[in-house]
Amino acid sequence: MSVAQTVAPTGSVREALGRIQKEAVVAYWRYYAGIYLGGPRKTKKHLSPNFAFSEDETIVLSEYGTFWKCVQAGGIYAFTQLCKMLILATFFPANDGSGQEGMDFVGEFLKATVDLADLGGLYLVLMGIPGKGHAKVLTAGVGWAGADILLTRFLLLWLGARGAEFDWVYIQKSFDSNISLVQHITTATLVWLWSRHDLNRSLLPIVTAMLLLCTYKILLMEIFVQATVSGPWVALLVRAIYTLCLGVTTLQIYAGFAQSIGVY
């Protein structure tokens, strides 16, 4: 709906000018509404070329754009977790086997397999949310990690950390949140790489293997802690090193690929 069409052939010039202004305001609000309601996003091209926005406004718009994308990623995160919970509740009935010593490896492995749904969720985020270059991967990773922290850690910290009693567990949780931020960005990158058809075929097995390593990270860590009977600090350190190794490897693959497709 271009403004030019709406100029009436009849009527005074003043009237016409007033109409144009009104239309412009309507178009502007439609653009905003599109952002808020998550409808098909119109770029500035759809707006009337007759009306230029000031620099300030563009910044505001793009800010909301990224923020909104993160929130969307968070929404998809919540949806994915809901699906996972449904699957877990349906196929893995809670067995109160308190008398059972040690770990039920097969059961734990199958439960960890459900975490593969996270990868599907991330894929949805990456496909569903527009964006270009590095920002796409970063938005998906940060949004996902943000939702994860809000939903799992926030309440614990908010309710517990101000207690009269000092406990190292809150410091540990905070470190762990930083580690999982890196982990989520890494996973998002790997999923994005995996989804690219122009990725070098020789790299695909490596990417797939690393995706699996990301998914079964929690299980592997649990096995490690059980096997070595180490304290929470050692477990945290091992988790940090593990994530760092994955992250650096992913960065290398990503950098190489980004160069080859011309994203700098």
Add this chain to the structure above:
Amino acid sequence: MWFEADEIVELFRGYIPYYLLIALPIFIIISPVNPVGASHEFPVYRMQQYDLHGVSHGCRSSPVNLEARSVGGWGTSRHCVVTCLEDITSDQFREICTKAGALLIMLPRHITNLHEEMKKRMMDLEETMMLQEVSIPVYFAEWSPDLQYIVDDISRSFVSDDRAGSATEALMNSVSANGYQIVISTSQATARADVNIATIQGKLSGYGVEEKLPTIAIVAYYDSFGVAPELSFGADSNGSGISLLLELARLFSHLYSSPKSHARYNIIFLLSGAGKLNYQGSKKWLEDQLDGLDSSLIQDASYILCLDTVATSKNLYVHVSKPPRDGSPGALFIKELKDIAEHLYPSVTVDTVHKKINLAEEVLAWEHERYSIRRLPAFTLSSLKSHKDSIRASILDVRENVDVTHLAENTRVIAEALARHIFNLTSGEVFSGTLGVEIDSLRSWLDFLATQPRSAELLAEKSNSLVISLKDAMSRYLKEVKITYQTPDKRDPEFVFYDVTSAIVNVYSVKPAIFDLFLTFAIAVYLGLVYLVIQNFPTIYTTVCKIISSKKVRSQ
């Protein structure tokens, strides 16, 4: 550059950081502070507190909110000393009472099998504690692994306070130390208004006109005493006395129910209350009986037999304040007692101990002195030679330390002597075969009585369940069983009880203020590092890109 045209950066260039600056403190301020969620909670029992004849005894204070320190590490009245009972001496206790803020004592792990020396030390300590008025709150906690860990931790971290080599060492010590805050949030103990000391009486009437027959009274007090009311189970003193009395009631009710063996003697059974507080129950009962308008059987009693701590050993001591005249019923009974012990039960020895009543002392030595003061022939049977034996007022007096076979033997001797005296026999055994002393009955009573603390203040409310069950037991065998309640005078009370006998202690592990400073500093450094990494990420990225392109060049 890398981030230049990026939307992510835009996100942080806008207003969001400023919003965060306002939102985060608001979130932190409105976050709920939950002081109750301590990681350690233990039940604790407060030390005795009572007034007797206007003199205050025991600990006079109850709430605690202080920092925990070890016996060697405390300094000011802002410290609560936390220690094991075995680690504290009487001198240390006296010093803590005058200068420290509070005292929390953990009992030994196995209170039942301590060796003799340890037992003696503990009982001496208990005596010292009760000797004087204590102005600070004193609590006792049962042994638990968590509390043991805390006690160990406290003694480790603060013992080196003054001996640190240098200032930095002392600083490092104070940073790494685990502090504990002891919080016992009770109200200040107040005097209880609703005190009713129950005394239960029952009787077996003899054959004939009741008023014209001679009367014997058998008396035992039913309360116990220890350094903490909730920990004084009093199995031997006076659980054994009650068991013996109830067993005698059972045996004689059997005899009295058949006309053939209905003796010409009235027997009154009395379970008196507040025996550990100068035998208040007996005193009141006696006043009611003697000074009342109706004439009472007790006025012309042949003798009054008090039972106190009768299971410690197979020795029986007859405590008298004035040796009974030869030929009087009391003398006859004592003679029978000695005779039976000598001939039928050689393992039991019977001795007479003569001690004059000392009115100058604060409390009477034995219960019979209450009756002797009113010129009634009375004596106390006990396994203890002296009334000063500390087991009579100790928390170590628990069921496991009482041998029920001693009690059974002593019961047999006493029952036999009573029967001989009542039926005027000179030889032979009355209680044998089906009608004998049942050790199981004694044991079950002892078990029942020793499962709950029976300190006088805990049983002081009206229709206490223990008092009711004792009354029910007595009415099974005896007639005219009734409870009389005694309330202390409002204006000038003979004794005053205080509430708050038990509480919950919360132990918070806290860090010193300097630790918070260090932690804040460390977090700031960490955040700075993370900021630097994010800021310089483009550099890292280009480096990685370079490595990759150089690799590619090489491979080509």
